Amino acid sequence: AQSVTQPDIHITVSEGASLELRCNYSYGATPYLFWYVQSPGQGLQLLLKYFSGDTLVQGIKGFEAEFKRSQSSFNLRKPSVHWSDAAEYFCAVLIHDMRFGAGTRLTVKP
């Protein structure tokens, strides 16, 4: 079945540490790929997106993601996490409509 998988339900990192959130998809074609962030009680904000071209995409708030076709992955990274990054992160793919992963909750320790 076609799906979007975020293997990590909850991740805790220390402030200043690096971060990687995993996302895998299983679709026949290469979909359009997105990462959204949802702060508590807020809507979703787009961090970055991949449509084609350079497989390393830069987003807002210092985030980047790398598309790896061979691994069907689109992992989100940040070199140094800030306390304000604590939120829920959603990977999404767009084929005919938008499909979201289950989300990864990020906790940042002082």
Next chain:
Amino acid sequence: DTAVSQTPKYLVTQMGNDKSIKCEQNLGHDTMYWYKQDSKKFLKIMFSYNNKELIINETVPNRFSPKSPDKAHLNLHINSLELGDSAVYFCASSQDFPGLADEQFFGPGTRLTVL
């Protein structure tokens, strides 16, 4: 200015009631959507509307009906509310047809609680 707005932000009601959630976008987009986010934070698309035409209707009960009075609005009507309808409902919009490479802009969500 808020790009995509929803009202109300919170809605608490009893089973069996009929309620509506309103959504407005001021981005001039052609397509609007409704998503449901359950208690486990799982987001699932319910509807999309393009130029007043329903494009996608997932396996959503017919108690739910989207109504679009104009391109800038897509309201969600829910009849005979059930406990399982409790969730956060997000409205979104995009410039193009769903399926085209296009960012979706989300509203702040409406938290519906059915007692």
